[in-house]
Amino acid sequence: MAVTMQQIADAVGVSRGTVDRALHNRGRVNPEVAERILQTARDMGYKTNIIGQALARTKRNFRLGIILQSVETPTMQDVIRGIRQAGEELRSSGLELDLREVQGLDLSRVLEEIDSLVREGVQGIALSPTDRPELVDRIDRLYNLGIPVVTLNSDAPSSRRLCFVGMDNYRAGQTASWLACQMLPQGGKVFIVAGHLNNTAHANRLSGFLDALASERRDNIQLLSFQPCFGRDDYAHEMTQHILQDHPDLGVIYVTSHGQEGVCQAISEAGLTGQVRVIAYDLNEPNRQLLENGMIQFVIDQRAFEQGYRPPFLLSDYLLYDRVPETRQLYTDISIRTKYNISN
């Protein structure tokens, strides 16, 4: 059996209480005694028993608030599943989660929910923000109140958030670029269907793609001019129809956010399935189908479940055990899915 605090106490000839205070330097202990305790703890190879610690700390009772935007999207539904899972697992530790779901992007709703959660006395908040000054301000105010904030899925990097959990969209874009390059050994034409241009995530997926293409020096790959489709399948459909008319020899279409269903439909209608190949984002149900049917060749997934699952744990680690995340951005895996490795 592992070493306990009691054993250290016995060895040094003090009480557990003193050992506890020394080990966690809570003060109120004679420096010499503390030194002796620390030394014997090291000698005996003491490591805190996290289960005992966890149990003792359930006495403190915590409430965490979570605010999600765009909950109507499949991705956010996966995030929610992750949150619920975390909620169940953390209930044992005396944590309670309060989830607020916001349809679409709605800054004022988010601000309201923050205030509401604070009024109800939550000790930590996780949210999917937009990087707007008002929200950044509010996060900083929460920081001053001693309420840690974790951003998820999207970030507010200029704020005093504890950390961010989500995809490194720039690297995801680079990865997509690599896939496109590998798909076009003899070169060819690439069409990009962009999302909202003012959305940071989509913009990063785009610039990562372009930068990697440039640094791979693939000048036999031709980029066709592109417009954003604003995540709308009907726009994407129409854009693709036109592009296919002008360029029936198109090689790859890169969809930086939504719109892949419209794209695939247009390809299918033109009888070019498998010929014109598609790289898209997020392994959700519709995309699973499109992968299996051979309409999409690669999906880059951002691990939405994990984006919901981790933040509550980060907050509880911070609040219960004073543990700060190692990095201020915890990037989820950039996971490449094909029809043959769909499941995780």
Add this chain to the structure above:
Amino acid sequence: MAVTMQQIADAVGVSRGTVDRALHNRGRVNPEVAERILQTARDMGYKTNIIGQALARTKRNFRLGIILQSVETPTMQDVIRGIRQAGEELRSSGLELDLREVQGLDLSRVLEEIDSLVREGVQGIALSPTDRPELVDRIDRLYNLGIPVVTLNSDAPSSRRLCFVGMDNYRAGQTASWLACQMLPQGGKVFIVAGHLNNTAHANRLSGFLDALASERRDNIQLLSFQPCFGRDDYAHEMTQHILQDHPDLGVIYVTSHGQEGVCQAISEAGLTGQVRVIAYDLNEPNRQLLENGMIQFVIDQRAFEQGYRPPFLLSDYLLYDRVPETRQLYTDISIRTKYNISN
């Protein structure tokens, strides 16, 4: 706060001991009372507090044995890291891990270590087996002794093991095939560098590849005749040299196990880097380098760390909480790595 056994006891008017026995049907409780307890537990929404449970169960003390073969390989080193990590985390639960490292494949050593562990009284064993009758027999004998066995990395499917943690090599082969197909839109030549033909894992990576190629009906892809390289880089090097002489227009080389360093060297010497592209297995240090240098285009990783990390938890769940894994094979993620998404 969540409902506790004490609260149920108070509500029903019995003691916690009785509630405990009823909830976990340990017997020795009046059926009617038991029924009443179960009912109120449901009504009050009781869920067992795993922390309390875990703490109470640390009184029982368990030892688990782990036997790994081919520990000299980078993959197994990752497995070992996973095991050590699990060991640290489980020490709190009163679990102790006893790791036995075997160089190369050595059936008799494995059998010896099993016996040695049993003599020393371990309650569960994890091992990387070869599917040989003697070992299968031994695993079945352990089963009869009530000692659960988890296989990892490689499997012994015909044995009475509790479950297997590792890659679905057939699907990994299919995935590799898909990558090769996507890399050769106009068709081209594929050369396969196989490992040991009598190794199930390698054989499955091969047949998955061939089957997927067939089912994708890519008859413009030509498979060159191949020999095994037995995981030796010098053989792989020579084979590749010859193939490149005969087929300078070679498109893709698929390396089913080791040998990729020899392959890459030959490609590099022929000045065909990036021209002749490589799909290989396992994200270890050498392969990371080769990815970054553009010598290998895709690595399919089997999550070796996880293969070490999970089995001790599976055994402890089984022994401490009577939880049986949902499936008899827990396949690790088939993870596709490129130079741009190397880190997990």
Add this chain to the structure above:
DNA sequence: TTGAAAGCGATACCAC
């Protein structure tokens, strides 16, 4: 068949 009580390991409060 049931209850009471002693742990598991750590924390925190209250006396001294």
Add this chain to the structure above:
DNA sequence: GTGGTATCGCTTTCAA
């Protein structure tokens, strides 16, 4: 500064 003790939720043993 320090020790004693109640407590967290559950398991397990021992009497009754």
